[in-house]
Amino acid sequence: MAIIKLMDIAIARSGDKGDGSNVGIKARTPALYQFLKENLSEQRVKEHFKEICFGKVTRYELDNLNVLNFILEDSLGGGGTATLIMDAQGKVHSLAMLHMEMDVPDSLLA
Template structure:
């Protein structure tokens, strides 16, 4: 299944780094994304885009995972030659990631 079927995302940017948070509605879905959506899998999902490290933070009180994607925006909004290098697009891109069904 794709993450968009069970999660919502919020993302933003600061310079060349991007922040993406995934939110789910139930503790069971939170356990699923904790198990399946690792920093390594997120890095692989963004192969060719995220050049640096991916860090994952668990936020259980709001059933969320927060990812910091380093060196991910081609230098940032003011330096990149990409048409839309802002972090707001990365949340939608992560929701296309596929994980095994529960």
């Protein structure tokens, strides 16, 4: 097992959905996608974003794309037109997610 950052095994994109943001995580391989499906839960993401996400986190699985999409409700302080926070559209939420550390089996990193 190796402790790595999510950015070592996936890419990400994020944006706004009203007062929430979405973060899409695309695994670099199908095997890594299966690992993420088993280990990157809504609760794990909620804990990672606990300082900015005050609502529910919902995960959607896009198996045909090797993507997990997370909706972080109440994470933008009111949304693009109603907030004073610097990232009103949640564009940096993907980078924040990619900094999450995970314990990954060495066999998936070869």
